[in-house]
Amino acid sequence: xxxxxxxxxxxxGKTTLAVHLAEVLSRLDKSVLLVDADPQGxxxxxxxxxxxxxxxxxxxxxxxxxxRELPAIAKNxxxxxxxxxxxxxxxxxxxxxxxxxxxxxxxxxxxxxxxAKEIVDLLREASTFKENLKSAxxxxxxxxxxxxxxxxxxxxxxxxxxVLKTSIGQRVAFAESAAQGLTVLHTDPSGPAxxxxxxxxxxLLEL
Ligand SMILES: Nc1ncnc2c1ncn2[C@@H]1O[C@H](COP(=O)(O)OP(=O)(O)O)[C@@H](O)[C@H]1O
Ligand SMILES: [Mg+2]
Numbered sequence: 001x002x003x004x005x006x007x008x009x010x011x012x013g014k015t016t017l018a019v020h021l022a023e024v025l026s027r028l029d030k031s032v033l034l035v036d037a038d039p040q041g042x043x044x045x046x047x048x049x050x051x052x053x054x055x056x057x058x059x060x061x062x063x064x065x066x067x068r069e070l071p072a073i074a075k076n077x078x079x080x081x082x083x084x085x086x087x088x089x090x091x092x093x094x095x096x097x098x099x100x101x102x103x104x105x106x107x108x109x110x111x112x113x114x115x116a117k118e119i120v121d122l123l124r125e126a127s128t129f130k131e132n133l134k135s136a137x138x139x140x141x142x143x144x145x146x147x148x149x150x151x152x153x154x155x156x157x158x159x160x161x162x163v164l165k166t167s168i169g170q171r172v173a174f175a176e177s178a179a180q181g182l183t184v185l186h187t188d189p190s191g192p193a194x195x196x197x198x199x200x201x202x203x204l205l206e207l
Contacts, residue, residue, distance in 0.1 A: 002070065002080040003204065004037075004099040009115040010086035013105040013140035015042040016174050017200070018083035022056055023183040024201040030078040032056035037066055037095050038085040049181030064090045067097035089122065096126045101207060102135040104161065105168075108142050108152040120159045134207055138200065139167035166200045169193070 003021070005014040018034060026032040034054075036043035039062040047058035061069060062085060074080045082099060085091040096102055104119055106112045116137070123135050137156050142149045153163050168174075169192065177187040184193040 001078070001101065002074055002082065002099045003101045003103060004082035004084055004095045005103050005105060006082075006084035006092055006095055006119055007104050007106065007116065008087055008089065008092060008118045009112060012107055012112060013168070014038075014086075015046070015083050016178060017103065017105055017138065017140065017168070017197075018081045019043055019046050019178070020174075020183050020185070020197045021201055021204070022054075022058075022079075022081045023185050024197055025079045025081075026055045027185065028201075031076065033074065033077040033080045034058040035066075035070065035073075035080060035082045036060045037062050037082050037091055039088075039091075040085075043083040046178060046181055049179075051181060062091060064094045066091070066094040070098045089118075092119065092122055093126070096122060096133070097130065100132070100134065101204070102133065103164075103204070104135065104137045105140040106137050106152065106156065107140055108146070108148045110155065113152060113155040116156070116159065120161055123161065135161050136207070137161055137163045139163065141170040142167045143170050164200070164203050166196065166203045168196045168200065171196075 005018045022032050022034040044060050047054050082095050084095050156163050171193040173184045173188050173193040177184050
């Protein structure tokens, strides 16, 4: 299964969720590949800073031909996570064409809801070629018990893309663990951030 984390808006959590989902899935004894499709190479930087060897390969493929090159590379893996690029539609399009599932991280802010139109438009365009493509929003950086956290789900309902039940909270553990090339599963394995990521992976597997 090839899963892309996509949103042309930067800073929404594509890289954070891609590396965390890769870690969770590899701990389920699955063969995982993490593909960095962002020219900025943040997932590659994360892997380079990791003190141990990541239990999965991390490769850079920020190319508009990603969808043609990936099948041969992906076939030896149970799960491929694509960490998508901001802005460049050409690369996002290639990532969509390469994927079975597109996860769209959005922050609970009206700006993120409006900006999501861009990726929803690309998905609509791709659906002509890819009938079986699945997609879903995942709320990231939710601040618990705020009205905006609830409102965003309603605002997103104007798009023809479902919102996952699991949302990821605003938790400093995500940034702190990434700074060390690690994940919250290393730095706080039983904490709320880890529980959220594990339940996100479970929901993803049920899609
Ligand atoms: N749930 C979260 N809680 C706290 N910080 C987060 C969370 N998700 C992402 N961040 C931080 O926000 C910044 C942007 O996240 P990143 O994953 O790099 O976004 P993108 O890849 O979409 O540009 C990073 O500094 C990251 O550590
Ligand atoms: Mg990124």
